[in-house]
Amino acid sequence: MSTTTTPDRATGALDLAELGRDAELAAVVRVAAAVTGVPCATLNLLDACEQHQLVPHGFPGCSSPAEESLCATMTAEGPRVRVYADLSTDPRYADNPWVDGRRSSVRAYASAPLLVDGLAVGTLCVFDTAPHAFPADAGDRLADLAGVVVALFQRRRQARQLAVLAAARAADRDQAQAAASHAARSEAFTRALLEALPVGVVAADADGRITLFNRLGRQWHGLPEEHADQVAGAELTEDVVERFGLCTPDGRRLALAEVPLARVYTEDRVRDAHMAIDLPGHPLRVLRASGTRIRDDAGRPTGAVVAMMDVTAQVELEARLREAALHDALTGLPNRALLLDRTEQALRVQEREGLPAAVLYCDLDGFKQVNDTLGHAAGDAALVRMAAALTSVVRPGDTVARIGGDEFVVLCPGTATEAAARGLAERLSAALASPADGGPALRSSTGLALSRAGDTPDTLLSRADAAMYAVKRSRR
Incomplete structure (x- = not known):
């Protein structure tokens, strides 16, 4: 599969290989196949030249020229939900390579466009090599799942922007002694921006002492605003894990080594790690965390930063979709x-x-x-x-x-x-x-x-x- 990056408007420069390994996208594709009752499904991203089939389910998947793509052809005709019981009976598509046997023999077919900022960047597509009618609500269900895919794209774009911002902040702090006035202004601006972001952020120095815990992160972990300064300089310990109610999404208490921030120090990078916060008197909150080590120009580690997104509603939606699908x-x-x-x-x-x-x-x-x-x-x-x-x-x-x-x-x-x-x-x-x-x-x-x-x-x-x-x- 090509690693050419998709347009920034769609994915925030996440490359195709990274998206192809995304477990949540793969889960949505599997649910799409289940709710429409067909064996094959895929997530297609389109650029000017190619169609890229990400996380294919029920068939190998590949990249192909855009002019051969059913999804590209139909999207060009207008980005809307399409449902066909047998494409081979439609003269517009009967000689397409994906229908006439040169690439496959698609018969039953349905797709929903992926609309990002008003731009159709691809489709969520399901198909079968045998003709048959789809359930009456198949198009509506596929459109709902396409909305989930777009939401995942947007969250990843936010996370990528946040990682860049956090790295810039760490670099600014390292240069503070050489340009104190500029660094102070930059840090004030960055801190204000981090406080306003709709994601949780925690950062620590080279020794593992916490240097940053933004407003949303503190709120999720049950830390009152008046006690915000208590975490500055604190180390991540088993007592802290217990106090913040850190656990797995199924409720098992996390060991210290399993906490995403601690993992960054041993693994260098953590991607899409799921954890939960279980505090007395509050519903379980499920978070998806990604983090990385911060290094200076010489490659020496200077700290770590972790970004967290609240995916509680998404996890609940996926559970309901799986239940409805089966x-x-x-x-x-x-x-x-x-x-x-x-x-x-x-x-x-x-x-x-x-x-x-x-x-x-x-x-x-x-x-x-x-x-x-x-x-x-x-x-x-x-x-x-x-x-x-x-x-x-x-x-x-x-x-x-x-x-x-x-x-x-x-x-x-x-x-x-x-x-x-x-x-x-x-x-x-x-x-x-x-x-x-x-x-x-x-x-x-x-x-x-x-x-x-x-x-x-x-x-x-x-x-x-x-x-x-x-x-x-x-x-x-």
């Missing part, structure tokens, strides 16, 4: 994407241990009639009761998923016999016939399939689906 909104059950992942894991267990997995494909009988005669609210209530009945009869390690409409799937890994699986189907029928809430009885047509050597998640689900339809036909 679970059904009505019942809270896993959706098709999560079911396929767990089925793949069950098949790997079979290869290793020889125990097949059972799949029960369940269709709620009479669901259309309930919707048509009693309304959608009654239909939703029936689906929720179906989900509760399924959940009540399975083992703790089994998966109950709703994969669309009135269709549910139960995955039972390590089920050695068909008899055991049929026993589960009978328990399900009994639970539906005698609902715990006293509502009307329900009935399900249930098809059963046991996994075989060489199965894939799709082939196993297809056999269970076929078995379910055979049961439904036999009842007519």
Whole structure:
């Protein structure tokens, strides 16, 4: 991959190699694939000559000439969300190298532009080599995730500007004896600017004594404004770590050597280290910290500086996106994407241990009639009761998923016999016939399939689906 830097307006001169290693960008790309139900996704950045595919998911990714780029072509036509079930049927794109087989055979395709300061600098793109329709809200979800990518770009631009500013301040202090008056004015200006920045900054001298802790950093660490001078000259110790409630995002207390400022002294540079502040009476605050050693012209270390950004809202948003991407909104059950992942894991267990997995494909009988005669609210209530009945009869390690409409799937890994699986189907029928809430009885047509050597998640689900339809036909 090229290391040519992207335009300053987009990324603040962060190079492509650095962005390609960004774990948060990779997470957004994976979520984009999951929420749109396709296997491939990438973050594309466009310059005058090339399209650069960063953090590709589901395919190798590469750089390619801009004139061959689908995203460049569509963005030139107007930066908006695009959703296509089959690009090969559109004469505008059918002979594009990414569609006609010269580079790939893209069919289902969707993209959302990355708009920075009104300029389209790239796209968040998802695709499949098989044609199919996207969910109705796929474009909206992709646009939301594109907004997250742009926010990450902007935060990195702030961090880069801050690092330059902090280094300039350290250099100014080293020159103070030669130009005291100029250094004093420069330090006053720099300190005022650091105090106003929307990021936390902490700096220390060559011996590890704190020399700077800006306003936002003090506020996040619970240091009252009237006690701001208490940190000047202080050393980072285990007691300080305990006092400030420094911990990992999952709540484990940090050891002194794990604190980003301490790590800079041993690692020379720290990038995107996640930590949290857990103070009594305050919600957990998650920070992303980057820091570096400061050296003089002779290369001697003179100190260290760490910049911190509050990513609490971003982490919470990503958690909600992951939850929404993998679970059904009505019942809270896993959706098709999560079911396929767990089925793949069950098949790997079979290869290793020889125990097949059972799949029960369940269709709620009479669901259309309930919707048509009693309304959608009654239909939703029936689906929720179906989900509760399924959940009540399975083992703790089994998966109950709703994969669309009135269709549910139960995955039972390590089920050695068909008899055991049929026993589960009978328990399900009994639970539906005698609902715990006293509502009307329900009935399900249930098809059963046991996994075989060489199965894939799709082939196993297809056999269970076929078995379910055979049961439904036999009842007519």
